[in-house]
Amino acid sequence: MAVVLRPEGTPYHLLHYSQFDQSCAYLDRVCEIIEERSGLPAKTVLYTMPQVAVDYLNDVEFEGPMRHIWECYKRGCLPASFEHWPRRGPCPGLYERCPCGPGAFLRDPRDAYRCLRECLSVTKRARELGVELWRYTSRKRVYAKPVVAPVDLLELIFRYRPISYIDAANCGLHGLASLIYWAQHKAIKSVEDMLTGRNEAQMLYKVSRKKKNAFFFE
Amino acid sequence: MECKKIEEKGVEVCTVRGYISFASEQSLLAVEDREVVEALMKWLNVYGASVEQNVVITDGVEAYTARVPGAINTIIYRVPNAKKVAYDFIKYLEETGREEWINPKLAARLELELGIVYVKNLEERIKYLKRASGEPAAASTPAMPEDGSEAVKSEETAATASTSHGEKAGGIEEETTAAGGSITIEEVCRVARILSESYGADVVYKYLLKAKDNPVLLQTLYA
Known part of the structure; x- marks a missing residue:
């Protein structure tokens, strides 16, 4: 019999490591189910390999206002960039590009690869550092495995040649700002705001019409 | 269903005609391709099998499967440590340059659960x-x-x-106050880097304006 859950938060709450227990409280029994099925603490699973956590929710059904986004999470069509950062100053002219936020690490490894290869801010630094985000097989095809401890990896990558998330936000690079904030503070800004009652970065809950249709007519 | 039990290893090997589906099946392979047969055969030779067949590794709860198109038999390994055996199989495929057949998510999950x-x-x-x-x-x-x-x-x-934002800010204040004295270009660069990481370009610009008061530093900056 399928388990039915009614989470009040989004799947991005799973990436909010700095206040993990508090953010899990908004997710009904999601963290408990991950813990039961993996035999490991939920934080360990989500910190070490957030991309595999979805496998533990295979037969779980979701209901409530967040049903669509959780179903998207299960089907692997979760939006990678999900926060809107307000501009608070002039853009200093960053030569950076990154369409994906931390949400990429909740997607299937293959989808995450497709998203991350567009994120030049990460790939160019990783290349310079000699960090492998994905491997190539002997036939020169991409072998995308789930990234191990992505938050640590990003912290190292952005420490190599830092960018301020404020600058990224001022330049309208919302995904990059979220990614840098996540790497530096181990926190999702909009979730942090929700828990602390502030309102600095807004989370975009809406699933686009195209993705919704893909979900219904797949 | 033919079964033989290997007492020493605690392994029960069964061969069935056709395929039995299991309640919680997880495919070890990302693709079901004819080329997989060769790899499977080599691996199966360890257990003395010599016919093309599907493989199921199970401990009674979880079942890890590798299905071969066209195979008429299924070999079922009932082992107490199904995860470990399944991981060995994945490792074997990886080491022999057949990574692209592996289900990468399952491989990662097994690594995580086995503590590797x-x-x-x-x-x-x-x-x-x-x-x-x-x-x-x-x-x-x-x-x-x-x-x-x-x-x-x-x-x-x-x-x-991984120190907090506040701690970093404290360190920066100390360093900026020291900027008035004799500091090197390396130090200025280091502070500017830390500032840019935490506060943004505006603050870095202000800091560099302050650093300009030092004529030696100015000379080096605009050299």
Whole structure:
């Protein structure tokens, strides 16, 4: 019999490591189910390999206002960039590009690869550092495995040649700002705001019409 | 269903005609391709099998499957440590250059559940930290000692990297006050880097304006 859950938060709450227990409280029994099925603490699973956590929710059904986004999470069509950062100053002219936020690490490894290869801010630094985000097989095809401890990896990558998330936000690079904030503070800004009652970065809950249709007519 | 039990290893090997579906099946393979047959055959030879067949590794709860198109038999391994055996199979495919057939998510999950990933992760982290510490920004730090102490050192650097925002800000204030005295261009660059990481370009610009008061520094900056 399928388990039915009614989470009040989004799947991005799973990436909010700095206040993990508090953010899990908004997710009904999601963290408990991950813990039961993996035999490991939920934080360990989500910190070490957030991309595999979805496998533990295979037969779980979701209901409530967040049903669509959780179903998207299960089907692997979760939006990678999900926060809107307000501009608070002039853009200093960053030569950076990154369409994906931390949400990429909740997607299937293959989808995450497709998203991350567009994120030049990460790939160019990783290349310079000699960090492998994905491997190539002997036939020169991409072998995308789930990234191990992505938050640590990003912290190292952005420490190599830092960018301020404020600058990224001022330049309208919302995904990059979220990614840098996540790497530096181990926190999702909009979730942090929700828990602390502030309102600095807004989370975009809406699933686009195209993705919704893909979900219904797949 | 023919079964033979290997008492020493606690393994029960069964061969069935056709295929039995299991309640919680997880495919070990990302693709079901004819080419997989060769790899499977080699692996199966360990157990003395010589016919093309599907493989199911199960401990009674979880079932890890590798299905071969066109196979008429299924060989079922009932082993107490199904995860470990399944992981061995994946490792075998990886080592023989057949990574693209593997289901990468399942491979990663098995690594995580078997506790293999931690060691690998730590090693990788140390490797990255070593590389990162070789950067010109950290060139002023003393050279790292050999082997064992290296790991400790890199863990320390990781710990310092994960310090909170407030602590970082405190350190920066101290350094900016010291900027009025005799400081080198390396130090200015280092502070500017930390400032840019935490506060943005405006603050860096203001800091560099302050740093301009030092004529030696100004000369070096605009040289």
